[in-house]
Amino acid sequence: MSTKEDILKKYRNNVHERYPMPDLSDIAAVTYTDPLAQFIEMSKAVGGRVVELAEGQSLDDLIRQCYPDAHEIASNLPEVTSATRNPDTVENAQALNGTDVGIIRGCFGVAENGCIWIPQHMQQKAVCFISENLMILLPKSQIVNNMHEAYHRLRQAEKDSGTDLLNDYGYGTFISGPSKTADIAQVLVMGAQAARSVTVVLLPQ
């Protein structure tokens, strides 16, 4: 027998009593009268910044406005014409080191905790973490109340489309604010191993 079969058989034999799966449909999860306002508040609470792309303003202008000293800008989004690096075409992930600002796209935000769902949409996901500063584009209509709604949406999307949720890249992440740590004497420091700042860019729709 293989180790897998050994382990499963032993486990099966050792279970005394099997308990039923609880009903999860009656969870009275928090909702908000204005999910967008709550999302913005939570994004700030976790150390992020939220800006809105003004009508007629170009994304390049907004990037320049938010990060005036940035030299290396990495993005594979066609609307970012000021990009100096493209995570789809760089030689390897390491070549993205030294990126001042990375610009990526988020699918939807979660009001209760400021999380933004980011399925990998580039060859090198390193751009989401290796960049000193990260800008996440998010249509402001795409906000769910809580994580139950978030995961329900992901599960439903996969079922409906019949395709892989993770864009065939096999990776997706919820990001809420900048990388942080309190591992030295419990003092909160922004910018542990990944992005030192996160700016959420709310798009008109």
Add this chain to the structure above:
Amino acid sequence: MGTQHSKAAKEFLKNQDYAHWHDNTFWAVRQKRDNMAQGLDEWEQLREKASAIKRHTITHLDQYLDEFATRAERNGAIVHWAKDAAEFNEIVYGILKEHDVKKMVKSKSMLTEECGMNPYLEARGIEVVETDLGERIIQLKGQKPSHIVMPAIHLNHDDVGELFEEKGISDEKGNHDPTYLTYRARLSLRNEFLTADAGMTGANFGIAETGDIVVCTNEGNADMSTSCPKLHIAAIGLEKVIPNYDCLAVFQRMLCRAGTGQPTTTYTSHFRKARPTAEQMHIVLVDNGRSDWIANPEHWEILKCIRCGSCMNTCPVYRRSGGYSYSYFIPGPVGINLGMLRSPLQHSGNVSACTLCLSCQSVCPVKIDLGDQVYKWRQQLDEFGTANSSKKLMCNAMTTLFSHPSLYKMATAVSPLANILPPFLINSSLNPWAEGHDMMKFPKKPFHEMAKDLNISPKA
């Protein structure tokens, strides 16, 4: 009469300033957790659901593990099964050797600590670099974690500053500012991420329905560890597999709120297969005792644990004695119980590190009866042969005393005599009760005599 734990705690308490800081720091984390819990009307409902999901899952784990492995393989991951620590270490080494890996970066994993993986790999010439800041600090210091979520909590910023100077990580001598030190560690670790051949992560959850490995961090180090290297190995204990995303939502909401008092970790990352430009993703499922523990009629529910750390944050004994006072590598209430499942002979000393206040089980997000379990372990010490002999002697004496009314009356009548004994005799090392506090004063009249005088009879 001191146990292994109380002797070690005495060392910890020698530095009173630090002991107070430790106590206050964890109490502050507990209060942050309370703010989060009270901020959600559904918190107690979530705890009920979380407990019930886990109960269901760990009693159907044979089915969910099979489903998880099948899905993960279909996604393109390579799945391995390890029955114990030795097999786990061999599997990991085998993968690394096959890919000619010289250096591996890794995110925090209590499982690799449990299996002693780092020393095993290092003895075979592989450099292992911890990338969670706290884990990196204690790795450089040659120490073990003293808390499962805040592993370097036993060190202050001066300790870390001096360590970084010694290791050449910081170059401004005497600058022990946590922001500066974190930045220097960032630069040093960045170089490790870029040059490693493999990245290892633990797993907070495995999702049976989709085959996802889910890793939650605040630093982004699990994501950095898997963004550059050609290989990703995920190490996961059997009990971390849950049915689906609906269940995950419950745990994702609770893990960080309970553990650190944050509404979420910064990153909640889902991995299904290797990156497009990487070679492989391996998942190693580890048993190492779990399939035995599920058979234990009184202690199987410990497998519900999601390793949030909230039971140690709230524990009055942990807060006042520190992680190193416990003999098992996981301290606090859950560690006492896991240690006893692992080896009662080795870890019985920890069961005394509990006041039975049950604060742990009132905060546990998956409602494990941690304190009740400690109590149950205590009842078994005699059977393990690890009962404290002087306590046992006293218990036997008390049993005799309480079952013979005439003997009891005589003893209470003479007990005030102890009051007139000179203090040096009472508060001496011969009297274990006097350790750490003054001996109590016996009343002149025992309670039943007072009751008689007042005409209070139990039958009245």
